[in-house]
Amino acid sequence: MQSKIVKIFASLLLIQLASCASLGVQPWERDLLAKDEMALDAEKLDLALDDHIYFSKEATSGGRAFAGGGCGCN
């Protein structure tokens, strides 16, 4: 029974690893990902201005970027 469970877990793990390996694209498939608006920090200034507002109005900061310091507004 125990070996069966181990086998099931091992195959699940293998499936996971196999699916991990299949993630991603080839270099010539980056046409959409290479667009400016697909960058994680596209609109950097908007995000920084928003972070500053929410940093001074709410108790949580950071997550996307560093959380701390910089302003006497909180």
Added chain:
Amino acid sequence: MQLSHKPINISAVLATATCALLGVTAAQAEENTELWKFDTALMYYGETDRVTAVEGVIAATKDFGDEHIFSGKLTIDGLTGASATGAVAQPTAQTFTRPSGNGNYEIAAGETPLDDTFHDTRLQLNAQWTQPIAQDLRASGGLQFSNEYDYLSFALNGSLAYDLNQKNTTLSLGLSYALDTIKPEGGIPLALATVAFNPNPEQEDSTEFEDNYNSTRATDSDSKNTLDVMLGLTQVINRRLLMQFNYGLSTVDGYTNDPFKYLSVVDEQGLTQSLVYENRPDTRTRHSFYWQTKYAMDFGVADISYRFATDDWKIDSHTIDSRLRINLSDTTYIQPHFRYYQQAAAEFFQPFMQEGETLPEFASADYRLGEMTAYTLGLKYGMELDNGDELSFRLEYYQQSPKNAGFDEPGVLQDMELYPTVKAVIAQVSYRF
């Protein structure tokens, strides 16, 4: 293997050969001619009856070739208006002495006490350098300086990013250290000391008030250190989908109080008897878990993120942020924005104190540490101009709804609005060239 029958591009081959002779790659030659890029924005933030802020930003980036990138940013903002002091509304008018001890202000019956002497100008400078240091490994280092009338902050950061799996996966590690110093006018108030009230502000040499005021002061200034560590994983899922996971640990050590915040001490009828300064723990450890995904569609981009944060002040928060870029044409787009935020109250948050009760070790009535939900609704319109520059406009509405985290309200406080909503408009113009 299938053989290609495409004709050979002679000029490309010659260019490659020339570059090879000169010892540069074609990409590098192209990058070396890259000019400075500027990103500018002017933002207005206005709350109904409270704070108004105007913030201007100029950011500049230059790639010096081979992904050696410098970026700098100058931010200037001006704040005016009124800010909630933490004191509770009362059925009669209330008079308060300003935090600096200079003069009094009156708050009408039933109104939330706001200190209208809130104004400041802040200057912030950022500089960041990023470059590859080995195959698939990038390093970045930066400095930040921020100065306002009573606050000074200096921060430095460093990070490493490692690409693997054909650049489909990026692992990153970042560190940041900030040292903040606050020097409020009149000095740092003593924790939970009774706020001095000046009954005759017109009288210039009121030694009794001055003695009272000075007895509530600890030092002229105080400081805090913030150390942040961030671990990141970015993964390309497929041709359209990209994901990022971040774990952030942030520790704060030092003065975390807001020297301008009070708590009302009320009697059994809910009537204010005195005010005391707040006191927060002098350390705070925060953990944040952040997930972001971007999906490229035929007509635009969907950007969704979720953040869970928790800390040892017992403030747990959830944030959902989403933007949907819809391309109207090759050069124009609109982008609706929705954000929802929810936080639990800090364990030492209390909207007021009861007379006769033992003083707690820590207490704050700052609504920003209380239970709250908030949402933002916005719309952005952007257009690419004929010369390649980009102009965009953003208009948003932000509303905070503080909640009662289970506190009983004695007497007259039951008829008072103790958790007023805060409504704000955000308007922004950006220009990229």
